[in-house]
Amino acid sequence: xxxxxxxxxxxxxxxxxxxxxxxxxxxxxxxxxxxxxxxxxxxxxxxxxxxxxxxxxxxxxxxxxxxxxxxxxxxxxxxxxxxxxxxxxxxxxxxxxxxxxxxxxxxxxxxxxxxxxxxxxxxxxxxxxxxxxxxxxxxxxxxxxxxxxxxxxxxxxxxxxxxxxxxxxxxxxxxxxxxxxxxxxxxxxxxxxxxxxxxxxxxxxxxxxxxxxxxxxxxxxxxxxxxxxxxxxxxxxxxxxxxxxxxxxxxxxxxxxxxxxxxxxxxxxxxxxxxxxxxxxxxxxxxxxxxxxxxxxxxxxxxxxxxxxxxxxxxxxxxxxxxxxxxxxxxxxxxxxxxxxxxxxxxxxxxxxxxxxxxxxxxxxxxxxxxxxxxxxxxxxxxxxxxxxxxxxxxxxxxxxxxxxxxxxxxxxxxxxxxxxxxxxxxxxxxxxxxxxxxxxxxxxxxxxxxxxxxxxxxxxxxxxxxxxxxxxxxxxxxxxxxxxxxxxxxxxxxxxxxxxxxxxxxxxxxxxxxxxxxxxxxxxxxxxxxxxxxxxxxxxxxxxxxxxxxxxxxxxxxxxxxxxxxxxxxxxxxxxx
Amino acid sequence: xxxxxxxxxxxxxxxxxxxxxxxxxxxxxxxxxxxxxxxxxxxxxxxxxxxxxxxxxxxxxxxxxxxxxxxxxxxxxxxxxxxxxxxxxxxxxxxxxxxxxxxxxxxxxxxxxxxxxxxxx
Numbered sequence: 072x073x074x075x076x077x078x079x080x081x082x083x084x085x086x087x088x089x090x091x092x093x094x095x096x097x098x099x100x101x102x103x104x105x106x107x108x109x110x111x112x113x114x115x116x117x118x119x120x121x122x123x124x125x126x127x128x129x130x131x132x133x134x135x136x137x138x139x140x141x142x143x144x145x146x147x148x149x150x151x152x153x154x155x156x157x158x159x160x161x162x163x164x165x166x167x168x169x170x171x172x173x174x175x176x177x178x179x180x181x182x183x184x185x186x187x188x189x190x191x192x193x194x195x196x197x198x199x200x201x202x203x204x205x206x207x208x209x210x211x212x213x214x215x216x217x218x219x220x221x222x223x224x225x226x227x228x229x230x231x232x233x234x235x236x237x238x239x240x241x242x243x244x245x246x247x248x249x250x251x252x253x254x255x256x257x258x259x260x261x262x263x264x265x266x267x268x269x270x271x272x273x274x275x276x277x278x279x280x281x282x283x284x285x286x287x288x289x290x291x292x293x294x295x296x297x298x299x300x301x302x303x304x305x306x307x308x309x310x311x312x313x314x315x316x317x318x319x320x321x322x323x324x325x326x327x328x329x330x331x332x333x334x335x336x337x338x339x340x341x342x343x344x345x346x347x348x349x350x351x352x353x354x355x356x357x358x359x360x361x362x363x364x365x366x367x368x369x370x371x372x373x374x375x376x377x378x379x380x381x382x383x384x385x386x387x388x389x390x391x392x393x394x395x396x397x398x399x400x401x402x403x404x405x406x407x408x409x410x411x412x413x414x415x416x417x418x419x420x421x422x423x424x425x426x427x428x429x430x431x432x433x434x435x436x437x438x439x440x441x442x443x444x445x446x447x448x449x450x451x452x453x454x455x456x457x458x459x460x461x462x463x464x465x466x467x468x469x470x471x472x473x474x475x476x477x478x479x480x481x482x483x484x485x486x487x488x489x490x491x492x493x494x495x496x497x498x499x500x501x502x503x504x505x506x507x508x509x510x511x512x513x514x515x516x517x518x519x520x521x522x523x524x525x526x527x528x529x530x531x532x533x534x535x536x537x538x539x540x541x542x543x544x545x546x547x548x549x550x551x552x553x554x555x556x557x558x559x560x561x562x563x564x565x566x567x568x569x570x571x572x573x574x575x576x577x578x579x580x581x582x583x584x585x586x587x588x589x590x591x592x593x594x595x596x597x598x599x600x601x602x603x604x605x606x607x608x609x610x611x612x613x614x615x616x617x618x619x620x621x622x623x624x625x626x627x628x629x630x631x632x633x634x635x636x637x638x639x640x641x642x643x644x645x646x647x648x649x
Numbered sequence: 650x651x652x653x654x655x656x657x658x659x660x661x662x663x664x665x666x667x668x669x670x671x672x673x674x675x676x677x678x679x680x681x682x683x684x685x686x687x688x689x690x691x692x693x694x695x696x697x698x699x700x701x702x703x704x705x706x707x708x709x710x711x712x713x714x715x716x717x718x719x720x721x722x723x724x725x726x727x728x729x730x731x732x733x734x735x736x737x738x739x740x741x742x743x744x745x746x747x748x749x750x751x752x753x754x755x756x757x758x759x760x761x762x763x764x765x766x767x768x769x770x
Contacts, residue, residue, distance in 0.1 A: 126717065137724035143714035201718060219714065226724035300729040564749065634747045 119265050125258035126221050128287030130235060130248060132296040133514060139235055139249070139341075141221040145204025146197040147175055151190065153214035163214060171215060174206045175199070198222065229340040231299050233357040234292075234333050234512060236458060237341035245344075246355045248290060248512065250458035255516060258287030289517040293329035298322055301631050302332040309624040310336055313589075314612030319359050319491055320628060325499035325594055325603040328508035328531070330455075331636075333359050361459040363488035364607070367574025368406075368423045368617070369592050370484025372498055375416060376545050377443035378431040380537040386548050389413045396426045399475025403429050403483075406573065421552040423571060425483040432482035440478065441467045446536035447497040448507055449489050454533070455510045463489040484574060495605040497536075498592045501549075502568070502600035505542035507534040550597045560593055560622040562630045564640030568600070569593025569625065571617035576610070586610040591621035595629065596641040604628055 101109060130139035154163045164186075168179045175196045177185075185193050199207065208217045223238040236247025244253045261284040302320045310318055319335035339347040339354045347354050356362065378384045392411040395404040405411070405425050411418070419427035432440045444450070450465040465487045466473040480486035492510055500507040509531040516523050537545075549568035553560050560569055572590040575582040589611050594603035606621040606628070614620055633640070725731070 126713070136727075137720060140721045140724060141717050142721045143718055201714065221717075224721050224725075226721060227728045228730065230729060296729060640749055 117266055117268075119267055121263050121265060123261040123263055123284045124220065124242065125260065125284035126286040127223060127238065128252075128256040128258065128289045130256075130290045130292065132292050132294050132299075134295065134297075135291075136296040137226055138231060138292070138294075138296070139223065139225050139238075142224050143201055143204075143219055144197070144222040145199040145201070145207065146218050146220060147171075147195045147199065147204075147207050148216045148218070149186070149193050149195055150214045150216060151186070151193060154186075163212075166212065167215075170210055171195075171207065171212065174203060174210065176203075192216075223341075225341045227296065228342065229338050230296070230303065231294055231333070232338045232341050233335050233359070234294060234330075234457065235341055236355070237344040239344065246458055247357060248292075248457065251456050252288075252290060252513070252516075255288040255518075256290070258285060260284060285519060290513050291515045291517065292512055293324075293331065293514045294333070294512060295331050295636075297635055298632055299332040299334065301635065302628060303334040303336070305624055305628045305631070306334050306336050308627075309606070309608060309620070312613070313608050313620040313624075315589075315608035315620070316610045317358075318606070318608040320607075320624070321359055321491060321495050321605045322628070322632060323495055323499060323510060323603050325502035325600050326508075328496070328499070328510040329514070330510055330512050331602075331632075333357070333512075335359060357457060357459065359491045360453075360455060360457050361461055361490070363461060363463045363490055364588055365487065365574045365577060366484040366489050366494050367572035367588065367590065368425075368428075368483055369494060369498070369570050369572035369590055370487075370489075371420060371423065371428045371482070372501060372545070372549065372570050372592075373444060373447050373449075374428045374431050374440070374482045375420060375548065376447070376501060376537050376541060377440055378416075378435060379544055380443070380541040381435060381439055383431065383435055384416055386416045386544060389415050390419075390427060390430050392419070392424055392426050394426070396429050396479065398429055398433060398479030399477070401474075401476035401479070403476070403479045417548050417551045417555075420548055420570065421556040423556075423573075428482035429479035432478050437468045437478050440482070441465070443536060444481070444487075446507075446534055447500060448493055448533060448536075449487065449497065453490075453492055453496050453510050454531075455492060456513050460492070461490060463487070463493055465489075484572065491605055491607055495592060495603060496533075498570075498594070498605075499603050500534075500536055501542050501545050502594040502603055503542070504539040505535055505537040506532055507536055509533045546597055546600070549593075553593065557591075557618050557622050559618065560591060560626050562595065562626060562633065564642050565595045565629070565633060566597035566641045567593050567595040567629070568597045569622075571622055573615060573617045585615065587615040589615065589617040589620040591617050591625045593622075593625050593629070595633075596638065598641050601638045602629065602632060602636060604632075 126141050129137060129141065132138055149167065154167065168182055172179060172182055177196065182195065185195055204217060204219060207215065225232070225235065225237075232247075234247050236245055236249035236251075238244050238249050242257070244250045244256060249256065302322055306318055306320050309315065317336060320332070321330065321334075322332040323330050335358050337351075337354060339351075344355075375384075379386075390413070392405070392414050394408050394410040395402045397403075403425055406423065411422060411424060414422070414424065414427065416427075418424075444465055450463060452460045452462045454460075465481070466477055477486050496507065496510050499510075511531075514524075546568045549570060550566050553567050553569050557569065557571055560571075561567055569592060572588075572592070574588045574590070575584070576586050576588060577583070588607060588609050590605065590607040592603070592605040594600045604625055606624045608617075608620050608624070611620040632638075
């Protein structure tokens with residue numbers, strides 16, 4: 072080989088070797104010396120962990136009307152690091168103000184305000200509808216992140232808000248069903264690690280196996296939208312006509328405990344829960360399950376049930392009614408402070424005589440009376456599937472705060488506390504042949520293709536406080552009592568059993584005179600009760616009495632609901648429901 | 650073509666390789682090419698399929714969003730308040746009276762009664 076070629080070959084060898092050494096040196100630098108740094112860079116730029124939040128389960132009424140659903144919305148954020156990256160060679164901020172601001176409906180000042188601070192990511196806009204969200208995506212700006220999310224919507228507005236509760240921006244349900252069934256409705260958020268290319272698009276070789284989190288379970292309620300609407304309409308009307316400050320109505324099927332409607336006023340619109348949270352957060356509380364009251368004379372149903380079932384009296388048993396009766400050193404008087412002489416149990420209920428009820432509890436004795444009170448569910452939660460149920464309170468001789476006079480006052484529903492739901496559930500037991508059933512709001516839960524009964528949906532017998540015979544006798548007594556003294560609760564063609572209640576309102580220093588809680592609980596048709604309604608009006612101004620204020624509301628609600636629910640009258644010939 | 654074979658011949662002669670060695674190298678190169686080809690085909694197929702799957706998933710997500718939006722809109726348009734308003738505008742009003750009439754029917758003795766229904770419950 073000539074020298075010239077040999078020199079060239081040597082030069083080439085030296086060159087290649089030098090190049091190889093440089094490559095090896097770089098390899099060592101990248102793979103060994105700066106290993107952690109480059110791994111960090113990869114994780115920062117290429118790998119991304121994304122939380123995929125599933126669509127929240129929807130809530131339907133018993134007939135498939137949507138009560139709570141979800142709408143897609145978009146939020147737009149800006150990646151500050153990429154926005155200010157000088158290597159891009161363009162003025163990204165100017166581009167943001169020129170191209171993105173009009174789409175987002177923001178002024179340049181507003182954008183500057185949102186970019187203030189030293190965070191790496193700034194949220195520019197939330198609650199963009201689908202059209203604007205897509206326009207923001209089409210801008211094609213790599214440093215703008217357009218993220219879709221689900222927004223909870225309640226198409227019926229304030230209807231049944233106390234039952235539904237609301238879902239907030241932190242993805243949590245509060246009050247009512249939204250809170251009680253949070254686990255079922257929320258589903259499971261998926262955390263997915265994705266590799267992305269330089270344009271932040273997912274690498275095609277590494278598409279995550281499941282990009283979609285299965286949606287949360289749907290709830291189908293026992294609530295009937297039409298029934299709920301009628302009940303709410305009548306409740307608002309009742310507040311206007313009676314001058315009451317607030318009120319509530321519960322409608323239930325006494326045979327199963329299925330709640331058909333539960334309304335309270337004033338209420339709130341779950342679509343605008345932030346307004347209520349700022350002004351009157353107390354409105355979120357469902358008084359039907361979360362607030363207790365002294366039920367008053369409605370409770371005489373429980374007292375008479377105990378007396379009849381224990382064999383102490385029959386409907387025709389008489390006692391001598393004096394205007395007042397001394398119990399435990401305390402004088403307990405009739406509401407009219409008059410003596411009524413010899414009266415039967417039917418008259419006692421019709422005239423709502425406190426002395427009669429106290430006489431019964433005294434004759435029964437505390438153990439028997441309180442056993443029945445407990446058997447009817449007072450002092451314990453009903454177990455309804457709504458958030459925040461409270462148990463109420465009944466003092467018994469075992470409590471140090473119990474006085475003998477409590478035995479008398481408790482007999483006519485004073486000196487003890489219960490929730491309206493406990494009260495209606497107890498009276499429903501009388502309508503249901505003496506079987507106490509657990510009230511419930513959810514009928515079925517739908518998870519994907521699987522439909523299952525909610526754990527509360529089955530008719531669960533919570534006890535048999537009285538015998539079927541006693542229940543029928545008591546129903547008859549209540550029908551006669553309504554017929555005699557509360558014609559304003561009668562619905563033509565239907566035999567209505569019921570009882571009025573007028574209770575004083577306890578305050579720390581006694582009772583809040585002259586204010587009362589006026590109520591009426593009734594059910595029908597008495598031959599085969601299929602609907603029970605409790606009406607409660609707080610602090611009515613036109614009259615303090617349940618018979619004057621609450622009973623007519625019951626009548627209007629029942630008269631509208633019987634035909635809507637397809638409940639035939641006891642005597643069709645007499646029925647002509649307005 | 651002649652020039653190519655000449656060039657290969659020339660290369661082999663210059664390298665002074667025996668024919669068997671050249672054949673082994675050729676087989677090795679062919680196998681390497683085959684493996685590379687299979688790898689590339691597989692990779693591109695996986696990439697294409699994943700791209701397609703991703704596009705379909707995106708379309709599915711979009712459809713779900715659209716469905717949810719439509720469902721919500723329908724619910725809003727058929728809400729109780731809207732229906733009442735619309736019914737009123739069309740001249741409908743609440744019934745002032747509901748009359749129940751007896752419908753003569755033949756009742757079979759073995760027909761289930763309300764009491765039976767309640768017992769079954």
